[in-house]
Amino acid sequence: MEAAIRTPRAERYDAIMVGGGFYGCAIAGYLARRGWRVALVEREAELMTRASFVNQARLHNGYHYPRSFRTARRSRVNLDPFRSVFPEAVFSEFRALYAIARNGSKISPAHFERFGQVVGMPMRPAPAEDAALFDHRLIEKVYEVEEPAFNASILRQHHVAELRHLDVDVLTGHQVISVEPLADHRASPLLVSTDTDQQLVADWVFNCTYADLNHAYGEHAGHEPVSDRFGLVHQIAEVALFKPPPPLARRGVTVMDGPFFSAMPFPALGLHSLTHVRYTHHAKWNEDGELPFGFTERCPTTILRRYLETGGGKFGRSRFAWMVRDAARYMPALAGVPLADTLIDIKTLAVGTQVDDARPILMHRDDRMGRLVSVMGGKVDNIFDIFEFIEQTLGLATPPNKGSAANRSAVSAPAAALGN
């Protein structure tokens, strides 16, 4: 991509982002806009190619959480800000349909309607032509709702352009291999080294490596994890892509609420994604528990790489054959649709949040290196919560190396309050 791989002009920064996913890019942009000198180090050749790209691309508007009113409300609150900040990335040129399964669903149509009223979500029974796409022996009722998708490619372009505009140094294709304090106290600036022999110094380092949060040094064995360990649960998740047959071309379908499927536009590639609760997750493991497939490497992205290598690549591993056959029982139009492409990557959750779909953002400060902050976002659309956190809790409204001495101490005071 046109991604700005530039030689850093100086090795001293106010902040360094480790990981150029959606959260890393967004935080880099946020700080740079406030006058910080920021560098971003990404392992892949481009920004935002992993979990930020490999997902349903759904901009949640609450419908997905009929069993958690709080999460539903929270999703709705986040949608409008997202729409106003990334208007060009929001794709809503399709009819979003939610279908309630007749058997095996955890909710009934009456429950779903009541839920819609309480949370204040627009929904109405789908027009006959839409309802006719479903097998009514298996689907009880179909609703038309308002829930857009996002275009991950446009989000990426947005960030590339913004980071360039804000003079953020973006280093793609560099793997961070260590983060060390320069002095022996918690507020010490940090030295970041990469596998390409780059050395960068920053007052703050943000670890935004999502699945590899505890393994930000990747496969560089012998290094300790960057931070204290988070309790993380990983899943190898597949988003299968297909060219929608005409009846589905301008529709997105979600069958609720249990072991069902979703077939909706994936705007970044002009295809539809197919995900299925029963088949999308190829493996699931707790980082501190038994590793899958008898592998011994703990780094999640390494496990993924080996999983794909040993199984004939992503197509060899694809579970589309099962997904599409089950989905075609509910929507006959899907019968025989071929797989166009598939995306398989790691999806990571914090221990204890799998149950309620809450997907809160995880924030953590390292015990030894007080200025190493680990951030893990669960969803693209609750990015705004993190800005609030950085501003209020970390007190990072102004750059650490600018302004008066008084200003600088004001910056470190809340940091001290956090346990320096």
Added chain:
Amino acid sequence: MSTSNPTWSSIDTLAAATAALADSPMQKRLRETLPSVVIVVSDAADYILPYLERLSATLRQTFDHYEVIIVDDASRDNTVARVLQAQDTIPGTVLLGLSSQRGADVAVVAGLEHAIGDFVIILDPRLDQPELVPAMTARALGGADVVYALPRERVEGIGLDNVLTNRFLEFVARAKDIDVPIAASSCRLVSRAVLNFMLKPTNRHRILMLSPALSGFEHATLVYDREYPGIAGRARGKNRSSIRRMVSLAARAVSLTLAVSVTPLRAVSLLALGASGLTMLYSLYVIGYWLFSETVAPGWTSLSLQISGLFFFITLVLAVMSEYLLQVLEGTANHPLYYLARHTHSKSLAYDNTLNVISRGNVGAEQAAAPASDQPADPKA
């Protein structure tokens, strides 16, 4: 018996169909096909594990994708525990545990309703060997929507039970004017189109035996020698013609006849109507006798009229009720056929050949053979 059906001479055998699998374009088509194998188990702890292993090995050889649906008809032994144990290592299985015993037909329906495959094959693990699946699927890919596997003992009419079953099917086929091989067993394959037809009626479990034929789709047949994988050698010939088995066969025949045909009900209804006509005639005779005979015992006339009059009304009521019952029967049975107490999946979906190769001579071969996909029963998207 076999000579009475001319089409039997042209029927393929399992051996011939299996030999035809070597054909390479067919192999490729089989690879791309996803079959669902439905097996119903009840108190099967003794044989279920080896059977599932053999089935899984057979499927793996022929298909890239498949699923095995094991429906447990509320076993009282530790069948479920055995299957759950098997799901740790055998890929691609689904266990549906019925909450109460509903009989083999309802259990099969439960399996059919959860099957996702292009073709669904119903096997009885006590009787049918897994090797039937590739052969029957190849048959279906050759252009048949229904494939019946005909046990040789039925084709040749060995034993009273087999003869009676054949005769019954022959009778039903003629009465309903449907095309079904009279040696058809419970082992059959149906395409998704036929499956959709089969699952529509509310009495789908009652007509399971005939519903593929009722669908009217083309069928093919395959003769096989049953291997009885689930029945130990000595028990095979035993009890085949026992009173219990005969009664059970007869009960199934009656249930099937009543389900596919309203003729018996109509016959009873006509009978009741005829009887009410006869009592009417009798009443006329009584009145005539009273008018023209001089030696009528006192009270005979009134008593006779009372009895014949009452029987007239009773039989009339029966006739009318039968007609109503007939209509009611067709519209009822909305209650759930079965309820699932358990719905679990194999830890892995596909068999992982490559991982096995890599771990050969290495540590953890067992672990690698069981790629864990710890799917919660009902996760959320």
